[in-house]
Amino acid sequence: MTDLAAPCPDIRTNRLPHEDYQANFGDCHPALTRHEARVEASRCYYCYDAPCVEACPTGIDVPGFIRRIATGNLHGAAVTILDANIMGGMCSRVCPTEILCEQRCVRTQADQHPVAIGALQRHATDALLARGEQPFRRAPDSGRRVAVVGAGPAGLSCAHRLARLGHQVTLIEARAKPGGLNEYGIAAYKTVDDFAQREVAFILGIGSIELVTGKALGQDVSLTDLRQSHDAVFLGLGHNAVRALGVDGENLPGVRNATDFIAQLRQADDKAQFPIGRRVVVIGGGNTAVDAAVQARRLGADEVTIAYRRGKAQMSATGDEQDWAQTNGVALRLHARPRRILGDARGVQAVEFEDTREAGAAFTIAADMVLKAIGQYFLPTPLQGSRDLEPLEIDRDRIVVDADRQTSLPGVFAGGDCITGVDLTVTAVEDGKIAALAIDRLLRG
Amino acid sequence: MSSLISNFVGIKSPNPLWLASAPPTDKAYNVVRAFKAGWGGVVWKTLGEDPPIVNVSSRYGAIGFNGAAIAGFNNIELITDRPLALNLAEIKQVKRDWPDRAVVVSLMVPCTEASWKAILGPVEDTGCDGIELNFGCPHGMSERGMGAAVGQVPDYVEMVTRWCKQHSRLPVIVKLTPNITNILLPARAAKRGGADAVSLINTIQSITAIDLDRMAPEPVVDGKGTHGGYCGPAVKPIALRMVAEIARDPECRGMAISGIGGISTWRDAAEFIACGASTVQVCTAVMHHGFRIVEDMAEGLTTWMAGKGYTEVRDFCGAAIPNFVHWDDLNLNYKTLARIDQERCIQCGKCHIACEDTSHQAIAARRDGAERHYEVIDAECVGCNLCAHVCPVEDCITMVPVDRGLPPRTWKQHPNNPMRQDAAD
Numbered sequence: 021m022t023d024l025a026a027p028c029p030d031i032r033t034n035r036l037p038h039e040d041y042q043a044n045f046g047d048c049h050p051a052l053t054r055h056e057a058r059v060e061a062s063r064c065y066y067c068y069d070a071p072c073v074e075a076c077p078t079g080i081d082v083p084g085f086i087r088r089i090a091t092g093n094l095h096g097a098a099v100t101i102l103d104a105n106i107m108g109g110m111c112s113r114v115c116p117t118e119i120l121c122e123q124r125c126v127r128t129q130a131d132q133h134p135v136a137i138g139a140l141q142r143h144a145t146d147a148l149l150a151r152g153e154q155p156f157r158r159a160p161d162s163g164r165r166v167a168v169v170g171a172g173p174a175g176l177s178c179a180h181r182l183a184r185l186g187h188q189v190t191l192i193e194a195r196a197k198p199g200g201l202n203e204y205g206i207a208a209y210k211t212v213d214d215f216a217q218r219e220v221a222f223i224l225g226i227g228s229i230e231l232v233t234g235k236a237l238g239q240d241v242s243l244t245d246l247r248q249s250h251d252a253v254f255l256g257l258g259h260n261a262v263r264a265l266g267v268d269g270e271n272l273p274g275v276r277n278a279t280d281f282i283a284q285l286r287q288a289d290d291k292a293q294f295p296i297g298r299r300v301v302v303i304g305g306g307n308t309a310v311d312a313a314v315q316a317r318r319l320g321a322d323e324v325t326i327a328y329r330r331g332k333a334q335m336s337a338t339g340d341e342q343d344w345a346q347t348n349g350v351a352l353r354l355h356a357r358p359r360r361i362l363g364d365a366r367g368v369q370a371v372e373f374e375d376t377r378e379a380g381a382a383f384t385i386a387a388d389m390v391l392k393a394i395g396q397y398f399l400p401t402p403l404q405g406s407r408d409l410e411p412l413e414i415d416r417d418r419i420v421v422d423a424d425r426q427t428s429l430p431g432v433f434a435g436g437d438c439i440t441g442v443d444l445t446v447t448a449v450e451d452g453k454i455a456a457l458a459i460d461r462l463l464r465g
Numbered sequence: 466m467s468s469l470i471s472n473f474v475g476i477k478s479p480n481p482l483w484l485a486s487a488p489p490t491d492k493a494y495n496v497v498r499a500f501k502a503g504w505g506g507v508v509w510k511t512l513g514e515d516p517p518i519v520n521v522s523s524r525y526g527a528i529g530f531n532g533a534a535i536a537g538f539n540n541i542e543l544i545t546d547r548p549l550a551l552n553l554a555e556i557k558q559v560k561r562d563w564p565d566r567a568v569v570v571s572l573m574v575p576c577t578e579a580s581w582k583a584i585l586g587p588v589e590d591t592g593c594d595g596i597e598l599n600f601g602c603p604h605g606m607s608e609r610g611m612g613a614a615v616g617q618v619p620d621y622v623e624m625v626t627r628w629c630k631q632h633s634r635l636p637v638i639v640k641l642t643p644n645i646t647n648i649l650l651p652a653r654a655a656k657r658g659g660a661d662a663v664s665l666i667n668t669i670q671s672i673t674a675i676d677l678d679r680m681a682p683e684p685v686v687d688g689k690g691t692h693g694g695y696c697g698p699a700v701k702p703i704a705l706r707m708v709a710e711i712a713r714d715p716e717c718r719g720m721a722i723s724g725i726g727g728i729s730t731w732r733d734a735a736e737f738i739a740c741g742a743s744t745v746q747v748c749t750a751v752m753h754h755g756f757r758i759v760e761d762m763a764e765g766l767t768t769w770m771a772g773k774g775y776t777e778v779r780d781f782c783g784a785a786i787p788n789f790v791h792w793d794d795l796n797l798n799y800k801t802l803a804r805i806d807q808e809r810c811i812q813c814g815k816c817h818i819a820c821e822d823t824s825h826q827a828i829a830a831r832r833d834g835a836e837r838h839y840e841v842i843d844a845e846c847v848g849c850n851l852c853a854h855v856c857p858v859e860d861c862i863t864m865v866p867v868d869r870g871l872p873p874r875t876w877k878q879h880p881n882n883p884m885r886q887d888a889a890d
């Protein structure tokens with residue numbers, strides 16, 4: 021099927037004038053000015069038993085912090101937020117507020133226009149982080165030491181809360197930089213100016229957290245070791261595997277995991293030097309697919325198509341994310357299941373799809389690059405080192421935990437993407453917080 | 466078709482919407498712009514004796530509310546700081562050029578007959594329509610025995626009014642200060658002195674804010690501040706009450722009222738007129754938004770009047786006064802209950818927490834999963850209106866009168882009243 025006359029895949033750098041990269045990867049939702057924040061804050065009704073508080077996975081006292089902004093008590097606003105959610109800064113940038121707090125804002129009902137809770141949250145937390153101060157004090161040293169594995173949102177949240185409660189923390193991270201997907205996953209235009217690292221520095225600023233990077237559980241250290249050397253362990257391992265399509269051509273050059281593509285793009289200092297195909301097909305229907313597709317467009321790809329096997333309503337990307345893809349000129353192809361990827365040693369040329377509504381109907385979409393975004397999952401390999409004799413209970417690729425986020429092994433807790441539940445930064449932060457509080461009770465019990 | 470044409474103690478103007486004596490009426494330039502915009506009349510910025518006073522720099526303070534600018538405004542300016550002759554010449558020219566508009570001249574001179582007599586002649590020569598005696602300025606001038614220092618002593622009010630009536634043929638309007646316990650005393654004194662009208666209110670003594678860095682009252686003048694005169698939307702309720710108080714006073718009957726204080730919209734104007742004012746004066750609202758607000762004020766007033774079947778302002782002037790009674794004339798058997806329209810309810814919970822924490826625990830909060838239900842407990846509701854006021858949704862909470870089958874009964878007749886008048890007498 022290899023067509024020698026077919027042109028080489030068109031993948032290259034510098035597709036756009038240099039200044040366009042600046043704009044395309046700058047802040048997609050610029051911060052509110054002080055005036056905008058005051059005006060927006062004054063829209064909050066300061067509800068009693070406010071539905072938005074409940075809709076926030078970390079239970080931030082939303083009316084409370086917005087009132088503080090309105091009265092000019094910006095510091096108090098930030099502390100109110102960070103007390104419930106130490107990553108209030110990142111969450112204000114990446115939370116899908118349209119399905120969380122803002123969806124439940126009573127003004128959505130009153131005048132179809134919720135208070136911009138996320139933007140206000142950013143206004144308050146940015147101000148505090150800019151001053152570089154740590155508003156929380158550590159409780160007197162408990163003499164206990166806890167190992168936290170994975171410096172993503174779950175692990176960092178857990179570590180900070182443990183430190184606040186007076187415990188010593190060893191934070192073990194396999195990658196070179198801490199932050200987890202805040203550093204390697206979130207779309208570049210959502211978190212500009214190295215915000216992920218600035219926030220990590222802020223979190224570590226509480227002290228008594230020893231960060232060890234470049235060390236992996238299962239390779240450099242085992243769970244058994246950690247349980248021996250520490251009083252408790254928290255696992256915030258995230259996902260570590262990507263689902264495969266299982267079709268021919270999946271290993272052709274130019275076919276990549278969307279998460280790897282995104283991670284590399286996040287680390288690229290000069291986006292103009294990042295190679296991108298002229299025609300890009302993204303396979304999947306979630307927010308990762310949207311992030312990959314939009315960033316491909318913003319790198320200068322001419323034609324970017326998201327191909328998803330079911331209908332719009334089944335897509336896990338939120339309505340706002342779908343709109344965002346559309347405004348960025350991404351085409352959406354529904355009911356399209358990939359049958360095989362066409363190409364040769366030089367690279368990919370097209371993806372052949374079948375129409376899931378009509379047996380036998382097929383079509384192809386030409387592509388220079390294919391990004392797979394059909395889901396990540398957790399492989400328990402790090403927990404299956406030779407010395408870990410007691411197995412952790414796993415169910416459908418996720419670590420099983422109770423309400424306290426304790427696993428089947430006493431003293432071992434887990435949270436974030438590696439446990440059952442929605443995969444969001446904010447839920448990972450909440451898991452870490454809940455686990456830390458439970459660990460504290462356990463250690464003081 | 467309703468008409469706004471106004472005749473206020475003989476002073477004619479195309480509408481009853483005037484500008485109060487203040488910076489907007491400080492000189493011909495402003496006044497001409499105001500007339501072009503459609504204002505019916507002006508009370509010229511208060512004139513005094515030469516040499517003119519001197520103003521400070523940094524003159525106004527203001528408080529906003531919930532994101533909106535200038536809910537209340539204060540100033541530490543004095544009367545005009547321009548030479549008398551210049552003002553008189555401009556007044557003369559403006560009146561000549563705008564004969565159909567009301568031009569009233571505000572005056573404040575030392576409390577001697579000679580001083581008042583001396584200024585009245587030249588003022589009358591301008592051809593102006595009337596004079597307004599500024600007995601209200603609460604700062605700066607009162608320290609010199611003028612303004613509020615006169616307005617707070619009814620005998621002085623009467624005396625100066627009488628001098629002006631004696632030495633001038635012009636209609637005399639006495640502008641009252643609200644910085645007094647009983648507004649009726651200076652109003653009645655004005656009447657005794659022969660005043661054609663009173664105008665009120667002038668500004669209220671105030672400190673709008675303290676600058677917490679400089680630890681000084683605002684507006685701060687080189688590190689220090691002083692009390693100023695408060696005006697703007699925040700003072701409207703105070704002004705409205707004082708106007709109504711005079712309007713219903715039998716001793717003040719026959720004296721016209723020009724209503725002032727926080728008027729910003731046609732609705733405000735209509736309320737003052739309903740309380741007995743036959744013209745209204747505006748200052749802060751134009752300082753906030755410019756003269757153009759008069760368009761909507763005139764239009765809105767006419768449209769509303771037409772809807773109510775009023776052909777002229779006189780038709781509803783004072784219409785609310787018969788219903789402005791003393792507390793002990795209110796019917797204690799009247800009862801209303803709060804009603805929450807569940808369809809409109811947005812579940813903000815404000816009615817519940819307000820009633821629960823600070824009123825009568827009469828709104829039950831129920832949870833049904835994520836849904837919140839707020840329901841009035843009729844047996845506990847005293848009909849205070851608090852919930853309806855805190856509810857952010859229009860017409861969601863209404864106060865519904867309930868018929869208890871009881872005849873009206875006032876405090877005067879109530880058995881709990883030790884001083885009740887017996888049914889017999």
Ligand SMILES: Cc1cc2nc3c(=O)[nH]c(=O)nc-3n(C[C@H](O)[C@H](O)[C@H](O)COP(=O)(O)OP(=O)(O)OC[C@H]3O[C@@H](n4cnc5c(N)ncnc54)[C@H](O)[C@@H]3O)c2cc1C
Pocket residue numbers: 114115116169170171172173174175192193194195198199200201202205206207210235236237238256257258259260279282307308311402435436437438442443444445446448
């Ligand atoms: C492309 C993409 C975009 C996203 N966009 C959003 C968004 O806009 N909004 C939102 O709310 N959520 C978004 N998410 C989801 C969100 O990023 C995750 O839910 C969140 O980061 C989960 O946090 P975590 O701490 O559980 O895992 P991670 O962030 O994945 O962190 C896990 C950490 O553990 C480390 N680790 C893993 N294994 C080991 C080991 N064996 N030893 C030591 N360290 C280890 C990893 O290196 C990593 O640093 C996105 C996810 C992706 C993939």
Ligand SMILES: Cc1cc2nc3c(=O)[nH]c(=O)nc-3n(C[C@H](O)[C@H](O)[C@H](O)COP(=O)(O)O)c2cc1C
Pocket residue numbers: 485486487488510511538539540542543544545571599601602640666667668695696697698700725726727728746747748749750
């Ligand atoms: C800056 C300023 C200066 C004023 N100067 C005078 C004045 O010279 N003479 C006077 O009678 N009233 C003066 N006033 C009071 C106004 O005429 C008016 O009575 C008062 O502001 C209330 O009306 P308002 O709420 O519409 O502003 C002044 C008010 C302000 C704000």
Ligand code: SF4
Pocket residue numbers: 802803819820824825826827828841845846847848849850851852853
């Ligand atoms: S009217 Fe007053 S007492 Fe009645 S429910 Fe409302 S707030 Fe409570």
